[in-house]
Amino acid sequence: MTDQTQTTIVGQLPTPTETASRVPRTLTRLVWLLWLASLVAFVAQFRSGEPWALPGLAVDGLTTVMWVTVTFFSGIVHSYSRRYMAGEWAVDQFFGRVFAFTLIVMVLVAADHLALFGIAWLAMGLVMAGLIGHANGWPQAEAAASLARRYFLGSSASLAVALLILWWDTGVTTVSGVASAVDSSPAVLAAAGALLLAAMIQSALVPFHTWLLSSMTAPTPASALMHAGFVNAGGILLTRFAPVVTVDAGVMLAVVLVGATSALLGKFLKTVRPDIKSKLGCSTVGQMGFMIVQAGLGFFSAAVTHLILHGFYKAYQFLASGSRVEHGSPTGTTGDGTGPLGLAVVALTALAGGALFATLTGKGEGSGLLLTLLVVLTVLQAARGVVVRADLPAAVRYGGVPLVALPALAVYAGIYRLIEGALAGLPAVGQHAALTPVHGLVAAAFVAAYLAVESGVYRHSTRLYVALLNASHPASDTLLTTTEEYDEY
Known part of the structure; x- marks a missing residue:
């Protein structure tokens, strides 16, 4: 125990009532x-x-x-x-x-x-x-x-x-x-x-x-x-x-x-x-x-x-962070997700998501290609996270992924268009940067990071972990x- 003197505030919290502070x-x-x-x-x-x-x-x-x-x-x-x-x-x-x-x-x-x-x-x-x-x-x-x-x-x-x-x-x-x-x-x-x-x-x-x-x-x-x-x-x-x-x-x-x-x-x-x-x-x-x-x-x-x-x-x-704490032991419900069908679902969903994103937001050219790549990598990670869940029915793992990811991207595009319209009068907000070789290196770094995390190869370096x-x-x-x-x- 510390030597601080203070009234303990841990315990059952009362439900707010009319007599409490207004x-x-x-x-x-x-x-x-x-x-x-x-x-x-x-x-x-x-x-x-x-x-x-x-x-x-x-x-x-x-x-x-x-x-x-x-x-x-x-x-x-x-x-x-x-x-x-x-x-x-x-x-x-x-x-x-x-x-x-x-x-x-x-x-x-x-x-x-x-x-x-x-x-x-x-x-x-x-x-x-x-x-x-x-x-x-x-x-x-x-x-x-x-x-x-x-x-x-x-x-x-x-x-x-x-x-x-x-x-x-x-x-x-x-x-x-x-x-x-x-x-x-x-x-x-x-x-x-x-x-x-x-x-x-x-x-x-x-x-x-x-x-x-x-x-x-x-x-x-x-x-x-x-x-x-x-x-x-x-x-x-x-x-x-x-x-x-x-x-x-x-x-x-x-x-x-x-x-x-x-x-x-x-x-x-x-x-x-x-x-x-x-x-x-x-x-x-x-x-x-x-x-x-x-x-x-x-x-x-x-x-x-x-x-x-x-x-x-x-x-x-x-x-909702309190509900994220699990009280249990590993159940072995995660598969490898590397079967041909799983790979096909993940890859096709990511590519379709990138194409949908670029089409609906107009980011399919120039520096927008970098953002489209990031969307593809994000969908890849999210889709793979569902496909490897062996505790889920096959119909959910393989069929539910594109049915959730693609409408979600469409909703994002709709919100983006709304915000873009609201900000249309602001100065310089429409001046997009030209694509350069440095942007290409940034894209390569994101791909390498994705592969390193998903494969777990970075975990083999104790120095990197520390x-x-x-x-x-x-x-x-x-x-x-x-x-x-x-x-x-």
Whole structure:
């Protein structure tokens, strides 16, 4: 046991009653009202096609899309937390922070003044750090919050440098003004690099992923909000400042390379983590890498679509993480899946999925071929994961795979087209990067990584395993080291 003195908070959680604090219920209702208002704003703005100018704000397609997204995720987290956080001594503080985070993000995605954008970015990080360290008196939570706060301050400092450079070089103080004033000058290239660094830190890309993997001290609803909404801010930043990012082909290539590196390493890091939440954290590192790759290729609408769908998936995964813990022993229900029929089903489903994706989204040429390849590899992995399940009927293993994968890709294409239409008025979002030999090397790296993971060949290297384990290890002072501490905190 530790020498900390604190009232134990573990035990049967009471069901919320009318005599409990009204803050959770009030804020939950308010956030769902915000979601309904955001839906109305999205429809109205989509029909008008013109941004609404307000003092310091510009409500455009990206703004309303993100309003709908963040208020929906926040509403889910608020509703879930009313039961999950019942009995918590600081429940009002928790709900206040979650609601404040929601409002700050809504301001961020609408901010047109450079100073307001920077202030909202800083505030967003500080509130999230508070959620990570919500458990008062828990040394590990305080250490995790302190670590995250340092990273977020670094991200805010990098963003501040970028905004100051843009203001100094262009003489304008608004995001919309920057879009029409930038050119390919050394100052703008430096600003683009600072923007990329801020996005990398906030989205927990390698090597800045430690803060995310150390944040598991946060209450599970806060982790869901973090992985579903907070880490996606890097994609929003690059999309909002697309005219700066696309000003030079070298900058775009750098964005692709840093995103691809994180996507590949996130996939490998996930394979060595023993617990569910850490696996989800490593998965987020990889998925945010994919998002940045899409932005680097100039498919900003695809990046926004990816962050929204990833948010839905990851919010569900975290809120349902307790049910993912299995209490049992291996049953031997996994086959090898290498029979001729299995191989044919997997290969044909992946190829058909890639063709459908390219046809419906228009990414069948140029740099879009790289995204199509990534879709093929993703479908290959998902299809093989079902085909090897010997406990499933043959009709499900072989016939159900294409019947699920292909309609899912069609749904994705529909959402992508909707987002693409909403973002059509944003400057530079349609400037796709030209395909280069470096993109070919990135594609080869993804194929090699897929083969290495699926074949398990990388497991034969003890040195590689240790390197991956060290790279995915949270900060030591954020970890519980004795079983008794779980009951104390």
